[in-house]
Amino acid sequence: MVISKAIRDQIEAENANYPRARGGLLAALHRVQREYGAITPEHATALAPIFDMTAVEVLAVVSFYDMLSSQPAGRHQVRVCTNLSCSLAGAREFLREIENHLGITRGETSADGRITLGHEACLGACANAPMMRVDDRYYEDLDTESARQVLDALD
Amino acid sequence: MATAAGVACEAEIVRITVDGLEYRLHAGPSLLAALDQIGVLMGEVDIPHYCWHAKLSSDGSCRLCQVEIDGQTGLQTACNTPVRDGMIVHTRSEAVVRARQTVLEFLMLNHPLDCPVCDQAGECKLQDYAWRYGAPNSRSREPRRKLEKRIDLGPGVVLDRERCILCRRCVRFCREIPRTGELAVFGRGDRSVIGLFPGVQLDNAYSMNVVDLCPVGALTSRDFRCKARAWQLESVEGVCGGCARGCNIWLDVAKGEVQRYRPRRNDAVNDTWMCDAGRLSYAEIARSDRLDKAWIRNQESVLEPVSVASAISEAARMLAGLVAEKGAGVIAGIASPHATNEDLFAFKRLLDEIGTENSGLAVPHGEADELLICAEKAANATGARAIGFEDARSLLERIRGGGVDGIVILGHDILTAGYLDDETLLGKIDSVILIDTHQSSLMRVAQVVLPARHLAEKAGTLTNCDRRVQRVRPALAADSELLTEGEIVHRLALALGLNGFEAGYDLPRVSRSLAAAVPPFAGITIESLPSDGAQLVSDGGEKGAVR
Amino acid sequence: MQKAPHVTDYLTRHCADDEYGCLRGFEAQGGYRAAHTALREMTPQKILDEVRQAGLQGRGGAGFCAGLKWSFMPAPEQQPSYLVCNADESEPGSFKDRLLLERAPHQLLEGILLAARAIGAQKSFIYIRGEYAEAARVMQRAVDEAHAKGYLGDDVMGSGFSHDVVVVRGAGSYICGEETALLESLEGKRGHPRVKPPFPAQRGAFDRPSTVNNVETLCHVPHIIGRGAAWFRSTGTEKSPGTTLFGVSGHVVRPGLFELPLGTPLDEIIFEHAGGVADGRKVKGVIPGGLSMPILPAGELDVAMANEFLQEKGSALGTGGIIVMDDRTCMVRTACVISEFYRAESCGQCGPCREGTAWINDIVTRVERGTGTAEDLELLVDICDGMEGQTICAFADAAAWPVRALLKHFYADFERHVREGVCSFSGSFQL
Numbered sequence A: 001m002v003i004s005k006a007i008r009d010q011i012e013a014e015n016a017n018y019p020r021a022r023g024g025l026l027a028a029l030h031r032v033q034r035e036y037g038a039i040t041p042e043h044a045t046a047l048a049p050i051f052d053m054t055a056v057e058v059l060a061v062v063s064f065y066d067m068l069s070s071q072p073a074g075r076h077q078v079r080v081c082t083n084l085s086c087s088l089a090g091a092r093e094f095l096r097e098i099e100n101h102l103g104i105t106r107g108e109t110s111a112d113g114r115i116t117l118g119h120e121a122c123l124g125a126c127a128n129a130p131m132m133r134v135d136d137r138y139y140e141d142l143d144t145e146s147a148r149q150v151l152d153a154l155d
Numbered sequence B: 001m002a003t004a005a006g007v008a009c010e011a012e013i014v015r016i017t018v019d020g021l022e023y024r025l026h027a028g029p030s031l032l033a034a035l036d037q038i039g040v041l042m043g044e045v046d047i048p049h050y051c052w053h054a055k056l057s058s059d060g061s062c063r064l065c066q067v068e069i070d071g072q073t074g075l076q077t078a079c080n081t082p083v084r085d086g087m088i089v090h091t092r093s094e095a096v097v098r099a100r101q102t103v104l105e106f107l108m109l110n111h112p113l114d115c116p117v118c119d120q121a122g123e124c125k126l127q128d129y130a131w132r133y134g135a136p137n138s139r140s141r142e143p144r145r146k147l148e149k150r151i152d153l154g155p156g157v158v159l160d161r162e163r164c165i166l167c168r169r170c171v172r173f174c175r176e177i178p179r180t181g182e183l184a185v186f187g188r189g190d191r192s193v194i195g196l197f198p199g200v201q202l203d204n205a206y207s208m209n210v211v212d213l214c215p216v217g218a219l220t221s222r223d224f225r226c227k228a229r230a231w232q233l234e235s236v237e238g239v240c241g242g243c244a245r246g247c248n249i250w251l252d253v254a255k256g257e258v259q260r261y262r263p264r265r266n267d268a269v270n271d272t273w274m275c276d277a278g279r280l281s282y283a284e285i286a287r288s289d290r291l292d293k294a295w296i297r298n299q300e301s302v303l304e305p306v307s308v309a310s311a312i313s314e315a316a317r318m319l320a321g322l323v324a325e326k327g328a329g330v331i332a333g334i335a336s337p338h339a340t341n342e343d344l345f346a347f348k349r350l351l352d353e354i355g356t357e358n359s360g361l362a363v364p365h366g367e368a369d370e371l372l373i374c375a376e377k378a379a380n381a382t383g384a385r386a387i388g389f390e391d392a393r394s395l396l397e398r399i400r401g402g403g404v405d406g407i408v409i410l411g412h413d414i415l416t417a418g419y420l421d422d423e424t425l426l427g428k429i430d431s432v433i434l435i436d437t438h439q440s441s442l443m444r445v446a447q448v449v450l451p452a453r454h455l456a457e458k459a460g461t462l463t464n465c466d467r468r469v470q471r472v473r474p475a476l477a478a479d480s481e482l483l484t485e486g487e488i489v490h491r492l493a494l495a496l497g498l499n500g501f502e503a504g505y506d507l508p509r510v511s512r513s514l515a516a517a518v519p520p521f522a523g524i525t526i527e528s529l530p531s532d533g534a535q536l537v538s539d540g541g542e543k544g545a546v547r
Numbered sequence C: 001m002q003k004a005p006h007v008t009d010y011l012t013r014h015c016a017d018d019e020y021g022c023l024r025g026f027e028a029q030g031g032y033r034a035a036h037t038a039l040r041e042m043t044p045q046k047i048l049d050e051v052r053q054a055g056l057q058g059r060g061g062a063g064f065c066a067g068l069k070w071s072f073m074p075a076p077e078q079q080p081s082y083l084v085c086n087a088d089e090s091e092p093g094s095f096k097d098r099l100l101l102e103r104a105p106h107q108l109l110e111g112i113l114l115a116a117r118a119i120g121a122q123k124s125f126i127y128i129r130g131e132y133a134e135a136a137r138v139m140q141r142a143v144d145e146a147h148a149k150g151y152l153g154d155d156v157m158g159s160g161f162s163h164d165v166v167v168v169r170g171a172g173s174y175i176c177g178e179e180t181a182l183l184e185s186l187e188g189k190r191g192h193p194r195v196k197p198p199f200p201a202q203r204g205a206f207d208r209p210s211t212v213n214n215v216e217t218l219c220h221v222p223h224i225i226g227r228g229a230a231w232f233r234s235t236g237t238e239k240s241p242g243t244t245l246f247g248v249s250g251h252v253v254r255p256g257l258f259e260l261p262l263g264t265p266l267d268e269i270i271f272e273h274a275g276g277v278a279d280g281r282k283v284k285g286v287i288p289g290g291l292s293m294p295i296l297p298a299g300e301l302d303v304a305m306a307n308e309f310l311q312e313k314g315s316a317l318g319t320g321g322i323i324v325m326d327d328r329t330c331m332v333r334t335a336c337v338i339s340e341f342y343r344a345e346s347c348g349q350c351g352p353c354r355e356g357t358a359w360i361n362d363i364v365t366r367v368e369r370g371t372g373t374a375e376d377l378e379l380l381v382d383i384c385d386g387m388e389g390q391t392i393c394a395f396a397d398a399a400a401w402p403v404r405a406l407l408k409h410f411y412a413d414f415e416r417h418v419r420e421g422v423c424s425f426s427g428s429f430q431l
């Protein structure tokens, strides 16, 4: 099974919160991505009947949201906010230094598959720039040194 | 029209003013839909639109259909503004004109300038609207977006992503009409593209309708690719002969050949759609197995080509001989559900005047669906039944019993499932006279073979599964050796010296006789038939075609 | 975890206190008292009237009167209907809802209970932007706690009113903050804003009547119900009562959140509360209400931060996210950053928005790099004209306004780029 029984059960339990199962789709996509690293066409095919949708619709939804991906990426998602407030606080220079440190540019995944680096729209940490999001965690008030430490500690 | 029905729903009728002209229309639907219902949209009332389509859910995203409405600030999209009584609409105000120009400029920004090689050129709404409403020159200096120029979506349809303006008509079509939902928009913002699920094709029975729907040249027909330019085509109104639905079509003609079929809107029959099989059936017109000359079996039992006139004389000679020798009861006729009402009426009269009751109708059957496709794979089985032809199976029994010595066969549908597996049985009949558009194995047992015109080459009417009588017109000029089934049997009747057949074959006269002689056709004549057809008057005692 | 505000008032007074995040700590500060009383003693209409009289304006950006919006909901017989809390906070420069979610989850739940009671909704959805994982965790824990205590679920607080709250996570898309895009997203679809009408109160989440309110809007409600409309009106301005959370970022000494009465002068917020411009520099321009709001030049900072006054200056309060730029800042680069954002985030359905955002970004980027012309600058204004008021949702306006305002107030910066062919603002941030 492309989606395990356990995950499927969790998805179905979550869906019960909504007047229509499809309300639980984003939660399910988050879950599948966390578990399998991406929402592949095979996952979409498995999910579609649960939500009374077509598989192509599932992938179209995935393609709309920045946090979802149909392609496997690095183990950790690192995103630096480069919106205006952060840019004013040097986030773009900061991002460049991170790129140098990791030896990749935004949009790329490190050769060891550890990190996919990206930049992102405002993350709601404007007063604490530069900042970055590593998976589900925020790191704020960073400088290059403290950012390096966080990144180097990732498995 | 002040019909009884019109009066009954008087309450829902509202009056609105568009550019100073008053219209009475139904309240409720959007302004575009209401104007479309009374047939003035894009005629008298000019509101250009891309995403809205009369037969799809509304979308409201292209922003082209904006109009000014008195009492409302800003412009409103006509495709989702409900009609209200007393509404005063302006479609030519300065603000509207400016809004259209800007919207068009936006949509043209990234559109490749490849009209010279685009199949849509000449019928492209972008080209058309840009010319009619647009700003003269794009002010953009930015490079145009580069995207995939040729994606084979499926067997029938090719996508050029650079040309797509993301109106989503194709997406809505797949979801709402065939309900197969193959297409979707992927990505977001200016990275949005139309696409399919990996490994899946746009391959449903109606897939090619997206080609007609697409307002630009983003979706094109693989079949039509590079065949002709739109302005070289002459479009003739017709009806598809593929099944009993009788979808209304345009036959697009260039260089003396039908280049394609396209659906023609008829809300009582096919809305704006047709199936892919029907669409591609135009190819049968010029197929290499078309019958283009008459044949007579000679002394050596070999078919040899002759003129149509001699073939008809020979057929008349055979039939007359049999009648004289054994009586009219040994003569039989098999009608074709592909022939027109007029052809069939002439044929029925031939048999009646000869004095035989041996007749039958063979209808090929196939898959049907919920949308348009009917099980009866011919356009006029209902008409044939209304005219009095009954299923051929009992006739075949009589033939098996040896009671038939001469037979006139229209078409070769008798060779389809449920009737005959092959021509062997008919080989036992002395005189087989075959009148057909295409070659078939029936020729092996025929003494006389007469070529007939295809639907695309003649005028007449057809009766669809819902008992709607619809007109076809000749899209192609046929050469003088190619006659309609009606005219052939008429000449045969004259050669036989039968009663009531006047010298020249005159289609309107045949049509009037049909209307006079066959009750369901009362009042329906080819000359009075509206372009969207008319219903047969009553049930006439026979059953309609099975869907 | 979001840091506590530098200046606090009733909304955020206890936000530095970790205990406040738990039900017990919240109740210790008087939390849920308003709900206890109101659910048992006030009719829904009474709650609605109180909020309406308080004149509470929505804090999600549009500033629409909350009580009025609630009154659009059909009679409770038309069940089910829903309350949707907009916690998608994605407007660049805004980070107030994050604080309220992470540090005062029960305050929001109490607001939700009261609002839901007023409009007769038996279920609420809190749609939290996907990146706010911490906020979602905290909110879910608070929902579970409230359930366990009988503050959610059947017969809330013995009042006979039943209510459930579902915490929903978005997945990374700014447009999902627009209320109808949010509803689509909540229904598991692509976040395409809906054509209005129908409005959410007619047909909202899952085709049912719904009200969408911002996190902060709902957080004010318990205070209004607890202390009355007159008390609420005693702060703020006549037309814009109450406090709000101003988020200050950019070139200031003390960036952060400040809970201050609406109508507090912008220069007071920047120079007194946020400590003025860093490095002893001068202000060049200030965006007063999140990235979408038109920038104000240095000379116009004496404005009271409320819509009625900001609108006179051609801007608006938006989300109260104040972005301060000092005199080294290149406004062409600023335009690049802004237009890059809107290009990335347009949902892409409307022609003028999809194409216009990209076109603006292309031109501005070219001007920044030095290959722009004077005609380009005129064209930019025309493009803004072609986008504003022409689309399904207000995103296109939000994308056009800042560019138009930058051109209006800092045309010289753009001309200088065109003339000199390079960015000559030494010390400006890099792209």
Ligand SMILES: Cc1cc2nc3c(=O)[nH]c(=O)nc-3n(C[C@H](O)[C@H](O)[C@H](O)COP(=O)(O)O)c2cc1C
Pocket (backbone or CB within 6 Å): C057, C058, C059, C060, C061, C062, C063, C064, C066, C069, C086, C087, C088, C089, C090, C091, C174, C175, C176, C177, C178, C179, C180, C212, C213, C214, C215, C217, C218, C393, C394, C395, C398
């Ligand atoms: C492009 C766009 C983005 C928006 N983003 C948000 C948002 O992130 N959070 C929010 O509360 N409102 C946002 N809004 C406003 C909402 O559409 C809606 O007005 C608000 O949630 C209503 O709540 P309120 O009346 O309590 O302010 C946005 C509006 C637009 C046009």
Ligand code: SF4
Pocket (backbone or CB within 6 Å): B163, B164, B165, B166, B167, B168, B169, B170, B171, B194, B213, B214, B215, B216, B218, B219
């Ligand atoms: S391919 Fe054609 S029909 Fe489909 S969205 Fe693009 S322009 Fe519209």
Ligand code: SF4
Pocket (backbone or CB within 6 Å): C175, C192, C193, C345, C346, C347, C348, C349, C350, C351, C353, C354, C391, C392, C393, C394, C395, C396
């Ligand atoms: S204005 Fe932009 S964001 Fe809003 S619906 Fe249209 S394309 Fe989407």
Ligand code: FES
Pocket (backbone or CB within 6 Å): B048, B049, B050, B051, B052, B059, B060, B061, B062, B063, B064, B065, B066, B077, B078, B079, B080
């Ligand atoms: S036709 Fe109305 S917006 Fe497209």
